[in-house]
Amino acid sequence: MKKSRLEAFSDGVLAIIITIMVLEIKVPHGEQFSDLKGLIPVFLSYALSFLYIGIYWNNHHHMVSTVHQVTGKILWANLHLLFWLSLVPFATGWIGENHFSAAPLSLYGCVLLMAGIAYVILQSMIIKSQGKNSMLKKAIGKDLKGKISPVLYIAAIALSWLNPVIAGLIYVIAALIWLIPDRRIERQVSQNEEAVTQNDV
Amino acid sequence: MKKSRLEAFSDGVLAIIITIMVLEIKVPHGEQFSDLKGLIPVFLSYALSFLYIGIYWNNHHHMVSTVHQVTGKILWANLHLLFWLSLVPFATGWIGENHFSAAPLSLYGCVLLMAGIAYVILQSMIIKSQGKNSMLKKAIGKDLKGKISPVLYIAAIALSWLNPVIAGLIYVIAALIWLIPDRRIERQVSQNEEAVTQNDV
Amino acid sequence: MKKSRLEAFSDGVLAIIITIMVLEIKVPHGEQFSDLKGLIPVFLSYALSFLYIGIYWNNHHHMVSTVHQVTGKILWANLHLLFWLSLVPFATGWIGENHFSAAPLSLYGCVLLMAGIAYVILQSMIIKSQGKNSMLKKAIGKDLKGKISPVLYIAAIALSWLNPVIAGLIYVIAALIWLIPDRRIERQVSQNEEAVTQNDV
Amino acid sequence: MKKSRLEAFSDGVLAIIITIMVLEIKVPHGEQFSDLKGLIPVFLSYALSFLYIGIYWNNHHHMVSTVHQVTGKILWANLHLLFWLSLVPFATGWIGENHFSAAPLSLYGCVLLMAGIAYVILQSMIIKSQGKNSMLKKAIGKDLKGKISPVLYIAAIALSWLNPVIAGLIYVIAALIWLIPDRRIERQVSQNEEAVTQNDV
Numbered sequence: 001m002k003k004s005r006l007e008a009f010s011d012g013v014l015a016i017i018i019t020i021m022v023l024e025i026k027v028p029h030g031e032q033f034s035d036l037k038g039l040i041p042v043f044l045s046y047a048l049s050f051l052y053i054g055i056y057w058n059n060h061h062h063m064v065s066t067v068h069q070v071t072g073k074i075l076w077a078n079l080h081l082l083f084w085l086s087l088v089p090f091a092t093g094w095i096g097e098n099h100f101s102a103a104p105l106s107l108y109g110c111v112l113l114m115a116g117i118a119y120v121i122l123q124s125m126i127i128k129s130q131g132k133n134s135m136l137k138k139a140i141g142k143d144l145k146g147k148i149s150p151v152l153y154i155a156a157i158a159l160s161w162l163n164p165v166i167a168g169l170i171y172v173i174a175a176l177i178w179l180i181p182d183r184r185i186e187r188q189v190s191q192n193e194e195a196v197t198q199n200d201v
Numbered sequence: 202m203k204k205s206r207l208e209a210f211s212d213g214v215l216a217i218i219i220t221i222m223v224l225e226i227k228v229p230h231g232e233q234f235s236d237l238k239g240l241i242p243v244f245l246s247y248a249l250s251f252l253y254i255g256i257y258w259n260n261h262h263h264m265v266s267t268v269h270q271v272t273g274k275i276l277w278a279n280l281h282l283l284f285w286l287s288l289v290p291f292a293t294g295w296i297g298e299n300h301f302s303a304a305p306l307s308l309y310g311c312v313l314l315m316a317g318i319a320y321v322i323l324q325s326m327i328i329k330s331q332g333k334n335s336m337l338k339k340a341i342g343k344d345l346k347g348k349i350s351p352v353l354y355i356a357a358i359a360l361s362w363l364n365p366v367i368a369g370l371i372y373v374i375a376a377l378i379w380l381i382p383d384r385r386i387e388r389q390v391s392q393n394e395e396a397v398t399q400n401d402v
Numbered sequence: 403m404k405k406s407r408l409e410a411f412s413d414g415v416l417a418i419i420i421t422i423m424v425l426e427i428k429v430p431h432g433e434q435f436s437d438l439k440g441l442i443p444v445f446l447s448y449a450l451s452f453l454y455i456g457i458y459w460n461n462h463h464h465m466v467s468t469v470h471q472v473t474g475k476i477l478w479a480n481l482h483l484l485f486w487l488s489l490v491p492f493a494t495g496w497i498g499e500n501h502f503s504a505a506p507l508s509l510y511g512c513v514l515l516m517a518g519i520a521y522v523i524l525q526s527m528i529i530k531s532q533g534k535n536s537m538l539k540k541a542i543g544k545d546l547k548g549k550i551s552p553v554l555y556i557a558a559i560a561l562s563w564l565n566p567v568i569a570g571l572i573y574v575i576a577a578l579i580w581l582i583p584d585r586r587i588e589r590q591v592s593q594n595e596e597a598v599t600q601n602d603v
Numbered sequence: 604m605k606k607s608r609l610e611a612f613s614d615g616v617l618a619i620i621i622t623i624m625v626l627e628i629k630v631p632h633g634e635q636f637s638d639l640k641g642l643i644p645v646f647l648s649y650a651l652s653f654l655y656i657g658i659y660w661n662n663h664h665h666m667v668s669t670v671h672q673v674t675g676k677i678l679w680a681n682l683h684l685l686f687w688l689s690l691v692p693f694a695t696g697w698i699g700e701n702h703f704s705a706a707p708l709s710l711y712g713c714v715l716l717m718a719g720i721a722y723v724i725l726q727s728m729i730i731k732s733q734g735k736n737s738m739l740k741k742a743i744g745k746d747l748k749g750k751i752s753p754v755l756y757i758a759a760i761a762l763s764w765l766n767p768v769i770a771g772l773i774y775v776i777a778a779l780i781w782l783i784p785d786r787r788i789e790r791q792v793s794q795n796e797e798a799v800t801q802n803d804v
Contacts, residue, residue: 002266005208005212005262007608007611008208008209008212008611009212009215009216009258011608011611011612011615012212012213012216012217012615013216013219013220014612015216015612015615015616015618015619016216016217016220016221016615016619017220018616018685018689019616019619019620019623019689020220020221020223020224020619020623022623022689022690022692022693023224023623023626023692024228025690025693027627027693027696027697027700028697028700029700030701031701031704031705031706031707032706033706033710035706036710047686050682050686050689054679054682057612058678058682061608065605075259076255076380079251079255082219083248083251086219086220086223086251087223087226089223089224090223090226090228093228094228094229097228097229097230098231098232101232102232103232103233103234103236104232107234107237179679203467206409206413206463209409209410209413210413210416210417210459213413213414213417213418214417214420214421216417217417217418217421217422218421221421221422221424221425224425225429276460277456277581280452280456280460283420284449284452287420287421287424287452288424288427290424290425291424291427291429294429295429295430298429298430298431299432299433302433303433304433304434304435304437305433308435308438404668407610407614407664410610410611410614411614411617411618411660414614414615414618414619415618415621415622417618418618418619418622418623419622422622422623422625422626425626426630477661478657478782481653481657481661484621485650485653488621488622488625488653489625489628491625492625492628492630495630496630496631499630499631499632500633500634503634504634505634505635505636505638506634509636509639
């Protein structure tokens with residue numbers, strides 16, 4: 001099983017997810033700027049989801065770059081992740097349609113939570129397949145971000161019913177802490193390469 | 202004819218099919234979780250179809266990996282397969298719209314049956330092109346799964362009119378038996394590689 | 403300019419064109435097979451357009467495989483071709499919506515004609531870039547198919563107003579004569595490779 | 604971080620953006636050519652946007668071809684560019700829906716302006732990552748086109764409210780000056796290759 005085709009398919013699905021969300025921003029019939037006012041929540045939720053899918057694409061890339069052998073389990077864990085991410089456009093559209101009201105906001109958190117869990121499963125499948133000296137395992141270390149994210153999502157899901165504004169802000173924060181790409185993996189990969197080079201010498 | 206472009210195009214089409222299905226889950230106007238109730242059949246049929254397309258992508262990958270030379274026949278057999286798979290979103294949407302009633306459920310089975318037949322045609326085109334010692338032929342062996350699937354689809358098509366629940370379950374079962382990736386081909390490929398390595402020695 | 407990225411982008415656009423057409427087959431609200439009756443023309447026009455895009459993808463692949471250097475002109479001629487092909491879903495949808503009536507049928511022919519012209523332009527750009535001993539020029543030879551197609555499209559455009567059935571049949575025939583992949587190019591390429599091999603010896 | 608996956612993802616997103624715009628050209632219910640009259644502005648705005656996305660794809664390709672190492676900053680600057688480009692279909696649809704009236708025309712300019720700024724940011728990130736002897740920096744030189752474009756966009760945004768026809772024409776002109784691919788970069792790249800070859804000798 002070649003890694004390149006797993007990447008190509010995932011890239012394709014993520015590219016489509018990130019782009020079809022824009023179809024939820026329905027063109028208004030009016031021709032005034034004021035006719036766009038109703039679209040502001042749609043636009044904001046679109047921007048946030050664009051950011052999330054971008055983050056997933058970025059981290060997915062770093063993670064998969066450590067894979068040597070694509071096993072059946074990795075493949076299905078990857079499809080499982082794509083499944084939950086494919087629901088992001090729906091949850092985004094519902095938020096936009098209802099101007100950040102409680103139920104859509106908490107559904108959004110649920111989809112993010114499931115995607116986060118799917119990501120962790122994929123991660124552990126890859127680590128398992130790499131055996132004892134898993135490069136990915138070393139790379140993620142304590143995986144602080146990975147542990148904080150679900151806590152934030154659960155908090156936001158609960159807060160959606162009390163204060164939608166705070167819930168929304170938590171989603172923004174949970175995205176921003178991921179904005180910094182997974183340098184840990186990048187560092188580990190380059191250290192590995194150095195080690196290999198030294199061994200060659 | 203390069204194999205890579207056949208793979209790239211098929212990946213693209215499958216990625217789009219798997220993703221545009223989510224557009225059938227129309228965002229409800231209401232803002233309560235109860236407004237999502239009507240979407241449960243849409244969601245379930247989406248999840249099932251996502252699984253089916255995922256299975257086809259997976260098996261397609263394994264099968265095409267054995268191809269050496271892409272002939273015109275293989276190319277058109279591949280497009281024929283993609284044609285039937287491209288109808289899955291429509292059949293899925295009709296099931297979801299009508300809450301698993303008889304006609305949509307049996308249409309779904311017809312589309313799966315046609316896709317299954319198209320897959321067998323593509324398989325035999327590849328085997329023919331590989332000549333006597335076809336790696337793919339050895340790999341699929343008795344092709345038990347490939348023979349059971351159409352029987353299950355036909356049973357589900359018929360049962361749709363008697364008991365939609367059982368028909369739906371059969372579709373789920375027919376998917377689950379494919380969940381296990383086509384290890385036969387994987388094994389054959391690695392055996393072949395070993396044989397090649399031994400010959401080199 | 404790398405050929406691979408031109409191919410990748412064209413593959414992406416063609417894969418999307420071929421797949422979004424299925425969105426025109428709107429899911430009916432009724433749950434009887436009789437509710438699908440109104441969709442038969444939509445389905446037939448979808449199948450025909452799927453065939454046409456498949457043919458273009460196939461021929462495009464053969465043609466681009468002869469390209470050594472992607473010039474700016476080739477790039478824009480390629481985008482020009484994709485532009486007209488991107489209108490196929492619209493023309494297809496209009497035919498389906500209006501059950502093969504005159505104007506939609508002739509518009510369909512116009513789009514095919516423009517795509518055909520764009521294809522010829524791209525072809526001549528590639529030939530020009532290859533200089534005197536253009537492999538593509540030798541390959542297409544008298545280009546019989548390429549010359550018959552526009553004649554058939556123009557005939558069908560005119561006949562749409564007299565007899566839509568015959569016009570439709572001409573579109574089907576014009577597709578079928580292309581079904582046979584451009585073996586001329588394939589042959590030329592392999593002859594070239596042989597020549598190269600002999601020179602090496 | 605491999606450049607190829609950045610290219611593949613960008614290609615995917617741009618291919619989808621360029622193609623889903625066609626979904627805004629809604630199939631009319633009538634069956635006369637006169638029923639298409641209302642779609643002329645939709646078609647014209649589609650053609651213009653197709654051209655713009657084509658230009659971005661082309662220039663993006665040339666620019667990314669000079670990248671050696673994809674840093675986190677380049678990656679996010681690239682996503683930022685794709686974000687603004689993903690809004691082109693919406694702005695295009697609004698123009699078409701309202702027959703080139705003032706607000707949609709000026710919004711279109713705003714989206715183009717933001718995309719232009721995002722492009723410049725990406726450009727400077729790449730130049731920074733290449734250090735003193737940045738090939739891209741030499742290639743773009745004074746970047747005349749890059750400096751004229753935003754001026755034209757701003758002019759068109761303002762003129763939209765006075766004379767929509769002139770505003771529209773400016774968008775067409777701003778596209779046409781980009782039609783000539785970025786030969787500067789092409790030239791620089793080939794010069795560099797020559798220099799490398801000479802050094803080898």
